[in-house]
Amino acid sequence: MTPLNTFTNSRPALPTCPISRVKPSPPEPGPGPWTHAPYCVVTSRTSDKKLCVFTDANYNHGKGLSIVAKREVAESFVSEGLLPGSSSPSPTHPEPKYEVIPKPNQGLGLFVKPSPSYLPGETILLDHPTLIFPSSDSTKAISLETLSNLRRKALLQLPPQTRSLTRSLAQSIHSGKKRVVDEITDIIQTNAFTQQKAGATHDLIFPLAARINHACTPNAFTRTNISSLAMEVIALTEILPGEEIVHSYLDPSLPLSFRERQQRFHAGWNFRCRCTLCTAPKENIAASDAQRKKIAELREQLEDDETKGDAAAILKIAQRLLELYEAEGMVMPQAEANALAAYGCKYLAESGNEQQWKKAGRKYAKEAARLYGIMFGEESQEVEEMVMLGKDLS
Numbered sequence: 001m002t003p004l005n006t007f008t009n010s011r012p013a014l015p016t017c018p019i020s021r022v023k024p025s026p027p028e029p030g031p032g033p034w035t036h037a038p039y040c041v042v043t044s045r046t047s048d049k050k051l052c053v054f055t056d057a058n059y060n061h062g063k064g065l066s067i068v069a070k071r072e073v074a075e076s077f078v079s080e081g082l083l084p085g086s087s088s089p090s091p092t093h094p095e096p097k098y099e100v101i102p103k104p105n106q107g108l109g110l111f112v113k114p115s116p117s118y119l120p121g122e123t124i125l126l127d128h129p130t131l132i133f134p135s136s137d138s139t140k141a142i143s144l145e146t147l148s149n150l151r152r153k154a155l156l157q158l159p160p161q162t163r164s165l166t167r168s169l170a171q172s173i174h175s176g177k178k179r180v181v182d183e184i185t186d187i188i189q190t191n192a193f194t195q196q197k198a199g200a201t202h203d204l205i206f207p208l209a210a211r212i213n214h215a216c217t218p219n220a221f222t223r224t225n226i227s228s229l230a231m232e233v234i235a236l237t238e239i240l241p242g243e244e245i246v247h248s249y250l251d252p253s254l255p256l257s258f259r260e261r262q263q264r265f266h267a268g269w270n271f272r273c274r275c276t277l278c279t280a281p282k283e284n285i286a287a288s289d290a291q292r293k294k295i296a297e298l299r300e301q302l303e304d305d306e307t308k309g310d311a312a313a314i315l316k317i318a319q320r321l322l323e324l325y326e327a328e329g330m331v332m333p334q335a336e337a338n339a340l341a342a343y344g345c346k347y348l349a350e351s352g353n354e355q356q357w358k359k360a361g362r363k364y365a366k367e368a369a370r371l372y373g374i375m376f377g378e379e380s381q382e383v384e385e386m387v388m389l390g391k392d393l394s
């Protein structure tokens, strides 16, 4: 149920290998848009594997980008056209309808200005990364000291303004008294988004998108831009002036209970969620948990072989799921439930009451197309499939 091409916040696991003393190799010049000589270190005692810091201080119109990667991965970023030359024209951005302002006891947040609301599917912002690191899974064999050294170098090579913007991001591990990990590692673990690019998985820091707080019933979501490194933040519902823009740090289609969510927030970001759903009265939280449990049960029923061949049963489950998703403020999974209901109607139309089922099916297909359009774009395959289904039902 995870929508394709969306970002997820990640907390990479800390490397557990013993500290080794590694001497940096001499600077290695190389092709590419890099404004600094690549800084490389051998990361293994038994081979000549190297990780390097590549910096393009001109990226994104002088905001800069540092990448920690193997040489071949960095070269793929260039050959795949993900790092446009510094001469590319500056895009004209309309005046944003949001502002970054302090939130009581919770740092900063993005809020809608007293201007027209954001409509569902509207792009709120397009953010570019300032730092890219190999994902934690791929660096388990590398010492913490080596990784910290590379991360620090990557940060220091950014232009001063971008460096201080990146350093001002939230840290969740540092508790005030004792520093468990270094500053840049804490910033990565608290704010990184995971993304697949150039044949590898990376942790990326987007300094503006990282300001967007979490809510269990989000009004926005993030989406990768396939042909660049940019991240799009899109309105999922209408977002009114004065409202905070929030997205879910967890997969928004998972029907997790209150306790399961808090456990994940604690393990991943060391915070307790204080969104509307999580601060509701106890009885409301219990009712929500019961509805989410029912959602999980119904989804399991859909997987039963007996259900799979029964259009009436599928339609009934899809309709019940839609009621529950609506009650729980779970917008994204409503797309799939509507699509399922539309298919249920299509098969029922073949066995009698044709016009009645076709009419109901068209309504579900239309709603599925609307939601898929918000999530994946109007040109997406998902929208096309629902439009075709709607035509079949006319």
Ligand SMILES: [Zn+2]
Binding pocket: 215, 216, 217, 261, 273, 274, 275, 276, 277, 278
């Ligand atoms: Zn919450």
